Amino acid sequence: MGRFLPLVIVALLTIYCVVEVAQAPPYAVRRAPRWLWAVAVICLPLAGALGWLFLGRPTAESRGEPGRNLGRPKAPDDDVDFLRGL
Template sequence: MGRYLPIMMMALLAIYCVVEVAQAPTYAVRRMPRWLWATAIICLPLLGPLGWLILGRPNRASRSDSSIGRPKAPDDDNDFLRGL
């Protein structure tokens, strides 16, 4: 069992990273397109997942879209309340 543990851990890490790449928004992935990250994760057993976790994963800066910093509900928005 001890001999297979590193292989199982690498396989689980690769599966986790492939699922995360598939769920990441296209605009938020850094450095390379999503399809290239998925290919790298599958073809490069340890370097691909580590590269994704360190370099490609979306962070707050890459996820910045127009909804960040905006009020969550209409009654929190002063401009909306002024227009009533």
């Protein structure tokens, strides 16, 4: 069983990346067109999957989402100044 474990891990990683490439918005994929990433993940299972995860996967910036402002409270009850004014 131990000698088949790397094969199973690579197969699961490839399946995960194929599904993720298919669901990624075409305008947000980085460094190459989405169809090229799909071909790379399928034809080069380990290298293509790792390339997708580290180089091609959409980020919040590539999707056009604004960055998170971590300095501001998310709700009024998290804001110390607001609670002092009550």
